[in-house]
Amino acid sequence: GLKIAVIGGGSSYTPELIDGFIKRKEELPVKEIYLVDIKEGEKKLNIVGNLAKRMVEKAGLNTKVVLTLDRKEAIKDADYVITQFRVGGLKARARDENIPLRYNVLGQETTGAGGFAKALRTIPVIMDICKDIEELSSDAWLINFTNPAGLIAETVLRYTNVKAMGLCNVPVNMKNTTARMFGVEPERIKMDFIGLNHLSWAKDIYLDGKDIMKEVIEKNLDDESLNMNNIPNLNWDKDYLNGLNMLPSPYLRYYYMMDEMVQNQIKDVKEGKGTRAEQVMKIEEELFELYNDENLDIKPPQLEKRGGAYYSEAAVSLISAIHNDKKEIHVVNIKNNGAIPNLDNDVVIECNAFVDKTGATPMTIGKMHPIISGLVNHVKAYELLTAEAGITGDYRKALEALYTSPLIPSVTVARKLLDDILEENKEYLPQF
Ligand code: NAD
Ligand code: G6P
Ligand code: MN
Ligand code: MN
Numbered sequence: 001g002l003k004i005a006v007i008g009g010g011s012s013y014t015p016e017l018i019d020g021f022i023k024r025k026e027e028l029p030v031k032e033i034y035l036v037d038i039k040e041g042e043k044k045l046n047i048v049g050n051l052a053k054r055m056v057e058k059a060g061l062n063t064k065v066v067l068t069l070d071r072k073e074a075i076k077d078a079d080y081v082i083t084q085f086r087v088g089g090l091k092a093r094a095r096d097e098n099i100p101l102r103y104n105v106l107g108q109e110t111t112g113a114g115g116f117a118k119a120l121r122t123i124p125v126i127m128d129i130c131k132d133i134e135e136l137s138s139d140a141w142l143i144n145f146t147n148p149a150g151l152i153a154e155t156v157l158r159y160t161n162v163k164a165m166g167l168c169n170v171p172v173n174m175k176n177t178t179a180r181m182f183g184v185e186p187e188r189i190k191m192d193f194i195g196l197n198h199l200s201w202a203k204d205i206y207l208d209g210k211d212i213m214k215e216v217i218e219k220n221l222d223d224e225s226l227n228m229n230n231i232p233n234l235n236w237d238k239d240y241l242n243g244l245n246m247l248p249s250p251y252l253r254y255y256y257m258m259d260e261m262v263q264n265q266i267k268d269v270k271e272g273k274g275t276r277a278e279q280v281m282k283i284e285e286e287l288f289e290l291y292n293d294e295n296l297d298i299k300p301p302q303l304e305k306r307g308g309a310y311y312s313e314a315a316v317s318l319i320s321a322i323h324n325d326k327k328e329i330h331v332v333n334i335k336n337n338g339a340i341p342n343l344d345n346d347v348v349i350e351c352n353a354f355v356d357k358t359g360a361t362p363m364t365i366g367k368m369h370p371i372i373s374g375l376v377n378h379v380k381a382y383e384l385l386t387a388e389a390g391i392t393g394d395y396r397k398a399l400e401a402l403y404t405s406p407l408i409p410s411v412t413v414a415r416k417l418l419d420d421i422l423e424e425n426k427e428y429l430p431q432f
Pocket of ligand 3: 149168170198
């Protein structure tokens with residue numbers, strides 16, 4: 001049987017993952033799931049971990065669920081290490097989202113300056129985890145969810161020897177919502193993605209092999225279903241969508257509607273709604289109250305209020321595809337290796353990949369159209385510089401990374417942001 005280690009086991013998303021293992025119990029024999037957290041997360045770990053135990057028992061699995069603060073014990077001889085931790089917790093996320101707003105810059109947990117700060121906090125921890133994997137379970141696959149997931153996958157694949165893939169629930173969500181729009185099972189929909197994590201487009205969409213891009217775009221103009229719970233639903237420009245002839249990730253609003261999105265955030269804060277972190281704090285409180293009920297032994301539907309709902313579909317089905325040598329197509333964050341010719345070979349992209357027991361091989365995508373190639377290369381440059389700054393702790397590299405982001409208006413603003421970020425995250429930035 002398999003040993004799975006989940007780093008950040010106290011996450012409110014853990015029932016999502018357990019539900020995924022339960023759904024696939026016939027094909028995925030899991031002997032042990034180690035849920036790992038740190039001292040600060042111990043209370044959450046216990047509540048969500050006990051729910052996980054009840055879920056497993058109710059489903060009749062003989063999987064052992066172990067709750068621990070000992071990361072090495074969890075990683076030792078693990079077959080899969082899933083990372084879903086948040087350094088500094090939601091308090092740090094609230095800072096990531098609020099600091100940029102001081103300068104009228106986008107405050108978002110994965111995109112722009114907020115994602116940059118989160119990356120700097122995450123990199124030292126993910127590097128330590130990779131060191132543990134290299135020493136204690138060098139054959140393990142690392143499946144990373146920790147945001148910014150593409151940038152973290154880039155860092156791991158560039159600076160360590162760990163076998164890793166980055167994952168996000170956006171592609172699965174885009175496919176599932178499209179299927180729902182057409183009233184069909186998701187298996188009948190094929191979506192070909194191009195781009196980076198949270199910077200992606202569905203380039204082609206087929207239903208039973210028939211190209212349905214035009215219909216999807218027409219429906220999407222009026223239909224609000226192609227959205228994530230964590231992203232405000234501002235309407236796309238019709239000329240933009242029609243000309244593009246691709247389906248943009250909801251995250252692309254932060255780039256193509258930057259001014260409106262920032263104004264929207266500033267308005268939310270002014271009106272007392274707070275940033276998404278502050279909204280999530282409330283949802284989380286509600287969730288943990290539910291989880292604490294000893295009669296609860298399933299994944300509660302209230303978890304769907306979170307942006308990461310259904311991520312188990314991406315995670316557990318991917319693990320099963322590797323373990324069972326399924327030769328299936330999954331959307332993952334891995335090295336380009338020529339799939340997109342007008343992007344360097346050795347950078348991480350988010351793309352359809354052929355998955356078997358040797359891992360994931362990117363499917364050929366072809367050249368990016370000029371309408372997206374500039375932005376993708378630009379954001380990739382920002383990601384590479386951020387990864388390097390996160391590893392080295394070099395102030396000037398960090399400044400260069402930040403002003404390189406297309407979401408940062410000037411070097412002056414970048415410097416102010418960087419100084420605030422470094423100051424307010426001191427305890428989580430040992431590298432600086
Ligand atoms: P959370 O704040 O609940 O954090 C999860 C757990 O991580 C907490 O229990 C916390 O104590 C723990 N933690 C913090 N530092 C740790 C460390 N050094 N080692 C081990 N555990 C540590 O966060 P969440 O909302 O559950 O999200 C978790 C992560 O998953 C975030 O990074 C988030 O961005 C990411 N996420 C990604 C996707 C995706 O599409 N890739 C989807 C959902 C969430
Ligand atoms: C989406 C993204 C995740 C992101 C999450 C935030 O699903 O794919 O990468 O972290 O939403 O959701 P939250 O509920 O925490 O705002
Ligand atoms: Mn994501
Ligand atoms: Mn096409």
